[in-house]
Amino acid sequence: MMRARIISWLSSPYLALLFRVCLGVIFVYAGLVKIVDPLGFAHALYNYHILPPWMINPLAICLPWIEVLAGASLLVGIMISGGALVVSGMLAVFAVAIVVGLIRGLGIACGCFSTSASAEPITWLAVVRDLLLLGMGIHILFFDQGYASLLRLIQTRLHKISD
Amino acid sequence: MKNRKPRTVTLRLSQAIWQGIFLVCLGALIGAGFNGIRSASLPWTGASTPASLAASQLQGLEEIPLGEAWSLYQAGKASFLDARDAVSFYQGHIKGAWSVPPGEAARNLAEIRILARAGLVIIAYCDGVDCPLSTELAKSLQQAGVASVRVLVDGWGRWHKAGYPTEKGNR
Numbered sequence: 001m002m003r004a005r006i007i008s009w010l011s012s013p014y015l016a017l018l019f020r021v022c023l024g025v026i027f028v029y030a031g032l033v034k035i036v037d038p039l040g041f042a043h044a045l046y047n048y049h050i051l052p053p054w055m056i057n058p059l060a061i062c063l064p065w066i067e068v069l070a071g072a073s074l075l076v077g078i079m080i081s082g083g084a085l086v087v088s089g090m091l092a093v094f095a096v097a098i099v100v101g102l103i104r105g106l107g108i109a110c111g112c113f114s115t116s117a118s119a120e121p122i123t124w125l126a127v128v129r130d131l132l133l134l135g136m137g138i139h140i141l142f143f144d145q146g147y148a149s150l151l152r153l154i155q156t157r158l159h160k161i162s163d
Numbered sequence: 164m165k166n167r168k169p170r171t172v173t174l175r176l177s178q179a180i181w182q183g184i185f186l187v188c189l190g191a192l193i194g195a196g197f198n199g200i201r202s203a204s205l206p207w208t209g210a211s212t213p214a215s216l217a218a219s220q221l222q223g224l225e226e227i228p229l230g231e232a233w234s235l236y237q238a239g240k241a242s243f244l245d246a247r248d249a250v251s252f253y254q255g256h257i258k259g260a261w262s263v264p265p266g267e268a269a270r271n272l273a274e275i276r277i278l279a280r281a282g283l284v285i286i287a288y289c290d291g292v293d294c295p296l297s298t299e300l301a302k303s304l305q306q307a308g309v310a311s312v313r314v315l316v317d318g319w320g321r322w323h324k325a326g327y328p329t330e331k332g333n334r
Contacts, residue, residue, distance in 0.1 A: 035197070038198070038203075038204075038205045039203070039205060042205060042295075043295040043299060046294075046295055047265075047295075047296065049248070054208060057205050057206060057207055057208060058207055060205060061194045061195060061198045061205055061207070062190060062191040062194035062195065063190075063194075064194065065190040065191070065193045065194035065197070066186065066187055066190030066191065066194070067190075068190070069186050069189060069190045069193070070186055070190070073182075073186060079182040079185070079186060081175055081176075081178050081179035081182055082178070082179050082180075082181070082182020082183040082184075082185060082186050083182070083183075083186060084179065085179040085180065085182070085183040086183045086186050086187060089183070104248065104250055105248060105249040105250055106248040106249070106250075106264070108248070108264060108265070108266050109265070109266050120266070121264075121266035121267065141175065141176075141179060142172070142175065
């Protein structure tokens with residue numbers, strides 16, 4: 001009984017809605033910070049020493065906008081599953097990059113929510129945070145029912161008009 | 164009825180993949196377009212000429228030529244700060260240099276200030292003309308009030324190639 005209640009709570013679409021808002025706000029903010037300072041973000045990417053040099057600038061130009069779009073899709077509720085998949089994919093890649101940086105002993109800034117190189121160096125806490133956010137993304141992917149979504153609102157309005 | 168759930172999951176995932184591809188493409192397009200019209204746009208390739216790249220990295224910081232750095236080193240009037248990661252530092256660095264990645268500048272600030280007050284020229288370096296670490300370190304130090312900091316562009320590579328003294332291990 002208790003187990004069923006916990007499962008029902010964990011798979012609740014309302015929880016998915018809460019996760020959508022959290023991830024949406026986080027990704028829109030993180031993307032905007034990087035859009036403002038693409039050179040700083042390019043430096044942050046460079047510091048990880050895992051990307052070939054030719055990939056750094058194109059990623060610094062495009063990735064922040066992908067973050068903003070994915071975050072906005074979760075917030076407004078359009079293409080939610082696509083946004084959740086993109087966000088989850090990015091979080092998985094970020095977590096791996098941070099783990100590699102930590103194992104190699106790089107005392108570099110994360111570049112997650114700030115493009116400043118003098119920001120706090122990466123720690124295992126950043127990995128835990130990314131994995132928690134990844135869990136939220138996967139939850140949205142499987143359990144979201146499109147509550148409070150703009151798409152559903154538009155569909156309802158159109159139905160009413162056609163009726 | 165039995166197969167309903169797996170079909171729903173597959174449908175969700177397939178929808179997510181297509182939507183994800185669309186979002187990634189749209190984001191890349193908007194990013195490219197915005198970068199094209201903004202004033203401080205980033206070049207698509209980092210392959211500008213080494214000189215222009217080094218100049219763009221310096222952003223107003225003072226560069227020190229290799230010859231001058233070597234003279235100061237011989238006279239004992241310079242302190243070298245290696246801005247690369249700890250592993251690269253361990254594998255080899257300018258003899259007598261300190262390992263100070265940009266993220267650890269604040270932690271080492273007190274010692275660096277003492278060196279600067281003693282009249283030593285603080286020289287930040289890393290490896291490669293496109294390496295931004297030395298300029299980031301120099302900028303952090305300048306902002307923290309260490310005015311005598313200068314950047315040796317492509318410091319490790321040029322120093323090593325010139326056959327000047329190097330050492331391995333931690334300090």
